[in-house]
Amino acid sequence: MTHFVPGSSKAKLYQAICQLLSDRYDEIAWGQFALQDWTELVRMAGEEGVAPLLYRKLSENKSQLNFPTGISTQIRDVHQRLATDYYKWSAQNQLLFAELGRILNALENVEAGVIVLKGAALGMSVYPDLALRPMNDLDLLVDKHSLDKGVETIRTLGYKVDSPEHLGMGSLGR
Numbered sequence: 001m002t003h004f005v006p007g008s009s010k011a012k013l014y015q016a017i018c019q020l021l022s023d024r025y026d027e028i029a030w031g032q033f034a035l036q037d038w039t040e041l042v043r044m045a046g047e048e049g050v051a052p053l054l055y056r057k058l059s060e061n062k063s064q065l066n067f068p069t070g071i072s073t074q075i076r077d078v079h080q081r082l083a084t085d086y087y088k089w090s091a092q093n094q095l096l097f098a099e100l101g102r103i104l105n106a107l108e109n110v111e112a113g114v115i116v117l118k119g120a121a122l123g124m125s126v127y128p129d130l131a132l133r134p135m136n137d138l139d140l141l142v143d144k145h146s147l148d149k150g151v152e153t154i155r156t157l158g159y160k161v162d163s164p165e166h167l168g169m170g171s172l173g174r
Helices: 009-021 037-049 050-062 070-107 118-125 146-156
Strands: 114-118 138-143 159-166 169-174
Touching: 009 037, 009 050, 037 050, 037 070, 050 070, 050 138, 070 114, 070 118, 070 169, 114 118, 138 146
Parallel strands: none
Antiparallel strands: 114 138, 159 169
């Protein structure tokens, strides 16, 4: 969990990110933002995994955001940098979901019970857009009675076991 000193510049930026994401735009004191704050806001949003969400909020709610006059250049720059992050995650997640489909089809063909967990499960059920849930991997829970069959099936897709078995489960890597 991220901690900031109350009243610090980072706390102000973290609070602004939270307020943007919760549609509380009118509570943000944009006039107090220095030039370097905009760069830090984008960096923090990326670090916290919410840059794609922030991009979408800014894109959808431009008319509700009352930015002070004279900061349009900073806003355009922030929006562009968030867009870059958004499209990066969109591409990454499209590749992961294509691979997930391939894995799930193979497991279904051998009747291995599997449940999609964490990011991929949320990405499919909660988020309206794949880019909004940054993911770096796929988490699957395979029925213990199907584990050997599931591991072997996934191996046939080009994956290999990277580490010793732990609690009866192999760690697969590509």
